[in-house]
Amino acid sequence: MTSLPTFADVQAAARRLEGVTLHSPLLENARVNAMLGGRLFIKAECLQRTGSFKLRGAYNFLASMSEADRRKGVVGWSSGNHAQGLAEAARLLGVKATIVMPADAPALKVANTRASGAEIVLYDRVKDSREAIGLGIAQKTGATVVPPYDHAWILTGQGTAGLEIVEQAKALGATLDAVAAPCSGGGLSTGIALAIKGLSPATSVHAGEPAGFDDLARSLKSGKKEKNDKLTGSICDALLAPTPGDVTFALARTLLGPGLVVTDDEVLDAMETAFREFKIVVEPGGAVALAAALTGKLPVRGRTVAVVCSGGNVDHATFVRALARRA
Amino acid sequence: MTSLPTFADVQAAARRLEGVTLHSPLLENARVNAMLGGRLFIKAECLQRTGSFKLRGAYNFLASMSEADRRKGVVGWSSGNHAQGLAEAARLLGVKATIVMPADAPALKVANTRASGAEIVLYDRVKDSREAIGLGIAQKTGATVVPPYDHAWILTGQGTAGLEIVEQAKALGATLDAVAAPCSGGGLSTGIALAIKGLSPATSVHAGEPAGFDDLARSLKSGKKEKNDKLTGSICDALLAPTPGDVTFALARTLLGPGLVVTDDEVLDAMETAFREFKIVVEPGGAVALAAALTGKLPVRGRTVAVVCSGGNVDHATFVRALARRA
Numbered sequence: 001m002t003s004l005p006t007f008a009d010v011q012a013a014a015r016r017l018e019g020v021t022l023h024s025p026l027l028e029n030a031r032v033n034a035m036l037g038g039r040l041f042i043k044a045e046c047l048q049r050t051g052s053f054k055l056r057g058a059y060n061f062l063a064s065m066s067e068a069d070r071r072k073g074v075v076g077w078s079s080g081n082h083a084q085g086l087a088e089a090a091r092l093l094g095v096k097a098t099i100v101m102p103a104d105a106p107a108l109k110v111a112n113t114r115a116s117g118a119e120i121v122l123y124d125r126v127k128d129s130r131e132a133i134g135l136g137i138a139q140k141t142g143a144t145v146v147p148p149y150d151h152a153w154i155l156t157g158q159g160t161a162g163l164e165i166v167e168q169a170k171a172l173g174a175t176l177d178a179v180a181a182p183c184s185g186g187g188l189s190t191g192i193a194l195a196i197k198g199l200s201p202a203t204s205v206h207a208g209e210p211a212g213f214d215d216l217a218r219s220l221k222s223g224k225k226e227k228n229d230k231l232t233g234s235i236c237d238a239l240l241a242p243t244p245g246d247v248t249f250a251l252a253r254t255l256l257g258p259g260l261v262v263t264d265d266e267v268l269d270a271m272e273t274a275f276r277e278f279k280i281v282v283e284p285g286g287a288v289a290l291a292a293a294l295t296g297k298l299p300v301r302g303r304t305v306a307v308v309c310s311g312g313n314v315d316h317a318t319f320v321r322a323l324a325r326r327a
Numbered sequence: 328m329t330s331l332p333t334f335a336d337v338q339a340a341a342r343r344l345e346g347v348t349l350h351s352p353l354l355e356n357a358r359v360n361a362m363l364g365g366r367l368f369i370k371a372e373c374l375q376r377t378g379s380f381k382l383r384g385a386y387n388f389l390a391s392m393s394e395a396d397r398r399k400g401v402v403g404w405s406s407g408n409h410a411q412g413l414a415e416a417a418r419l420l421g422v423k424a425t426i427v428m429p430a431d432a433p434a435l436k437v438a439n440t441r442a443s444g445a446e447i448v449l450y451d452r453v454k455d456s457r458e459a460i461g462l463g464i465a466q467k468t469g470a471t472v473v474p475p476y477d478h479a480w481i482l483t484g485q486g487t488a489g490l491e492i493v494e495q496a497k498a499l500g501a502t503l504d505a506v507a508a509p510c511s512g513g514g515l516s517t518g519i520a521l522a523i524k525g526l527s528p529a530t531s532v533h534a535g536e537p538a539g540f541d542d543l544a545r546s547l548k549s550g551k552k553e554k555n556d557k558l559t560g561s562i563c564d565a566l567l568a569p570t571p572g573d574v575t576f577a578l579a580r581t582l583l584g585p586g587l588v589v590t591d592d593e594v595l596d597a598m599e600t601a602f603r604e605f606k607i608v609v610e611p612g613g614a615v616a617l618a619a620a621l622t623g624k625l626p627v628r629g630r631t632v633a634v635v636c637s638g639g640n641v642d643h644a645t646f647v648r649a650l651a652r653r654a
Contacts, residue, residue, distance in 0.1 A: 019499075025352050025374060030415065031442050046606045047352060047371070088357065108603070115358050172346075275646070276435070279373045279639030281606040312606030316650045319602070323643045 004250055005152035007198030010159040010191065013060040017160055020092065021056050024048050024161070026168035026306065029277045038300035039174060040293055042274070043165050046282050046312030051112070052238075053161055053188055053310050054078075054085030060157030061146050062089045070095050073143040077101070077123075077130035079184075080109030081238050081311050082148040087116035098143065100134045106237060106315045125240075126231055149187030150245025158188045162195025165306050166203075174304050176203045180260060180289035181308040183207030183216050185241040186248030188310060193255035204257040206298060208288035208307075210234040210264065216244050216252060217259025225249055235264040235318065238285030238311060260292035267291050271322035274309060283314035284322075331577055332479035334525030337486040337518065340387040344487055347419065348383050351375050351488070353495035353633065356604045365627035366501060367620055369601070370492050373609050373639030377439070379565075380488055380515055380637050381405075381412030387484030388473050389416045397422050400470040404428070404450075404457035406511075407436030408565050408638050409475040414443035425470065427461045433564060433642045452567075453558055476514030477572025485515045489522030492633050493530075501631050503530045507587060507616035508635040510534035510543050512568040513575030515637060520582035531584040533625060535615035535634075537561040537591065543571050543579060544586025552576055562591040562645065565612030565638060587619035594618050598649035601636060610641035611649075 027042045045053040062070065073096035076086045083099045090097035097118040101110055102125040114120055121137070123130050138145050147154060162179070169176050179196055183189045189207035196203050207216050213234050218226040227243045234240065244252060262270075267284050270291035274282040282290070289307035292298040298305060354369045372380040389401065400423035403413045410426045417424035424445040428437055429452040441447055448464070450457050465472045474481060489506070496503050506523050510516045516534035523530050534543050540561050545553040554570045561567065571579060589597075594611050597618035601609040609617070616634035619625040625632060 022352060022354070025349060027349070027374060028376070030376070030418075031439070034442075044374070047354060049355070049357070051606055091357075112358070115361075275608055276643075279378055279608040281602055281608060316603075316653070320647055320650060323647060326643070 004247065005156050005194065007194055009152060009156040010163060010195045010198065013156045014160040014163055016060050016063045017056055017157065020059055022048050023164050026165060027278050032277050036300040038302055039304040040300050041169060041306040042278055042290065043161060043306055043308045044280050045161055045308055045310045046280055046286055050084040050088045051311055051313040052081035052085060053158055054081045055088055056160050057154035057157035057187060058082065058085040058089040058146060059092065061151065061153040062093050062095055064153045065144060069144050073097065073141060074146045075134050075137045075143040076146040076148065077134045078148050079237055079240060080105045081313060083113040084109060084116065084313070086146055087113045087118035090118065091116045098137055100130050106313065108315055109313050149185030150247050152247060155187040155191040155248060156194065159191030159195040161308060162192030163199065165192065166196055166199040169306060176200060176306055177303040178204045178206060178298060179306045180206040180208050180292055180298050182239060182285055182288045182310045183209050184239040185245045186216055186252055188308065190248045190251040190255060192308065193251065197255055205255060206257050206260050208260040208262060208292050210236040210239050210267065210288060211261050213240055214259060214261045215242065217261055219244050219249060220252060220256060220259055235267060236285035236288060238283065239288065260289065260297050262288050262291040262295065262297065266295050268322040268325050270294055272325045275323060280309060281312040281314065281319065282309045283311045284318065286311035331574065332483045332521065334521055336479060336483040337490060337522045337525065340483045341487040341490055343387050343390045344383060344484065347386055349375050350491050353492060354605050359604050363627040365629055366631040367627050368496060368633040369605055369617065370488060370633055370635045371607050372488055372635055372637045373607055373613055377411040377415045378638055378640040379408035379412060380485055381408045382415055383487050384481035384484035384514060385409065385412040385416040385473060386419065388478065388480040389420050389422055391480045392471060396471050400424065400468060401473045402461050402464045402470040403473040403475065404461045405475050406564055406567060407432045408640060410440040411436060411443065411640070413473055414440045414445035417445065418443045425464055427457050433640065435642055436640050476512030477574050479574060482514040482518040482575060483521065486518030486522040488635060489519030490526065492519065493523055493526040496633060503527060503633055504630040505531045505533060505625060506633045507533040507535050507619055507625050509566060509612055509615045509637045510536050511566040512572045513543055513579055515635065517575045517578040517582060519635065520578065524582055532582060533584050533587050534579070535587040535589060535619050537563040537566050537594065537615060538588050540567055541586060541588045542569065544588055546571050546576060547579060547583060547586055562594060563612035563615060565610065566615065587616065587624050589615050589618040589622065589624065593622050595649040595652050597621055599652045602650060607636060608639040608641065608646065609636045610638045611645065613638035
């Protein structure tokens with residue numbers, strides 16, 4: 001394996017993203033703090049351009065490619081948010097993008113990806129291999145594969161959100177005891193861990209996953225890469241990667257604390273709280289770390305904790321279902 | 328009349344609010360820009376502490392009072408957002424607050440105001456005079472009345488959002504052709520107009536109102552303060568003030584361009600777009616300026632325009648109704 005990315009790589013990514021990505025706000029709510037008996041911040045990456053943090057990694061990847069490679073285009077596969085981030089990064093940099101998306105991805109995510117000018121290839125999440133389809137396109141066209149998480153350029157791009165969290169908390173007079181982020185393949189959680197450990201070594205960093213798709217939590221316990229039994233079946237459509245990446249797991253082992261696992265109902269409750277108290281729209285997969293904080297699985301009492309709400313690309317029906325959790 | 332507040336007063340208010348209020352983000356969306364053929368920014372004040380811009384004016388008012396007056400407490404009346412802002416400002420500064428609220432205000436706004444520790448007095452919006460009730464309490468207790476809009480300390484506090492809009496747009500390389508904000512009594516629209524005219528004199532500033540409650544738009548046309556025929560009947564519960572304030576109208580006459588008037592259906596559509604594209608929760612009254620931009624009443628084509636989404640304190644049922652506008 002080549003050497004793992006470092007804190008300096010996250011700082012370099014932040015320079016590439018300056019003026020491109022939003023410094024999303026770090027939100028706080030007096031009522032929620034009182035309820036939890038501590039201080040909870042939300043890093044609202046659902047407000048990021050394209051509706052999720054994914055633009056950070058995708059843009060950093062494309063901006064790091066050679067000019068010659070960029071001319072041959074890029075190809076990626078994604079349940080939706082990486083697709084939108086990659087398509088928009090390609091549009092901003094004038095690069096042709098082809099995106100392989102699951103046929104059961106939320107209609108909104110497919111439509112939005114197409115709107116950025118990318119070509120869409122749909123596949124069956126259970127029967128087909130998205131990797132095989134994507135690699136086939138790359139071989140035929142010379143396009144560069146932009147992986148959703150398991151690459152230094154991707155995860156250091158995502159990690160720029162971690163730099164902002166520490167700086168924004170500091171401006172509010174806060175020192176963070178813990179930070180948590182949603183996790184599918186581990187790009188966001190390990191990227192922000194690199195950033196946070198670089199600026200604030202005593203802060204623990206945790207990855208949140210949906211119950212039944214807690215491959216990283218189990219891998220951190222066993223010390224080797226574990227796989228999920230199922231490929232579908234959680235409301236968190238963005239968090240269904242079957243196993244941690246090689247690069248992300250190597251980082252996770254040294255940087256992350258114990259994993260946080262939440263149920264679909266806890267996720268829906270967190271979406272409702274995000275609506276009612278923080279006035280943000282969070283998709284199910286984007287709400288797992290918040291759900292961990294609200295349920296006490298990530299303790300907030302007597303502490304200062306930040307969670308990333310990583311995306312807001314949710315269908316109307318699912319959002320209405322979350323609101324119905326509280327009449 | 329005493330002299331009208333100036334740009335320098337808004338700058339002084341910004342110094343008082345530093346570290347207290349959130350610099351809410353200025354959001355932009357590539358798809359919405361493409362649809363409108365211009366550049367549209369949303370100043371997301373729904374993300375402000377207490378869920379609306381109202382904390383700005385209330386905190387600035389209380390911070391400007393004498394220590395002796397603060398010890399005697401404050402009293403205010405409000406359909407909800409000023410109530411929450413005032414109650415929270417009072418909590419932050421350790422001042423006793425009594426709030427007179429309409430009995431038909433959204434349950435959420437009443438509950439949240441109470442949660443900040445304020446005492447609540449309910450009144451009938453049609454039969455009672457909230458002014459009379461509030462003044463009675465002030466007379467009995469020596470508390471200072473904190474008016475919802477018609478006071479220099481209030482409107483210059485609200486105006487700090489305008490300073491941020493111009494600075495944030497500049498950081499994105501944009502010069503604003505027009506800015507619009509929701510208007511009830513005119514505190515927000517005239518406050519940001521003071522700020523924006525001070526930093527960018529060529530930018531036009533407009534107040535948005537719901538159809539049937541367009542007292543300011545008609546007052547700007549006739550040159551004298553006009554009154555609304557009705558006191559209830561719009562989905563925009565935050566924008567039902569019967570007539571412009573004296574201070575706010577004096578400022579509006581010299582600072583504001585023509586008023587923008589939108590229907591309840593246009594407001595619901597704007598709330599749905601804010602959900603789908605910007606991932607923010609906007610209440611009906613908070614969405615009127617956005618509605619004006621999306622419908623072309625405030626032209627965006629070939630221009631750069633910012634609108635304030637001023638609050639996010641919306642009941643679940645009303646939000647679901649907005650989402651239902653687009654299946």
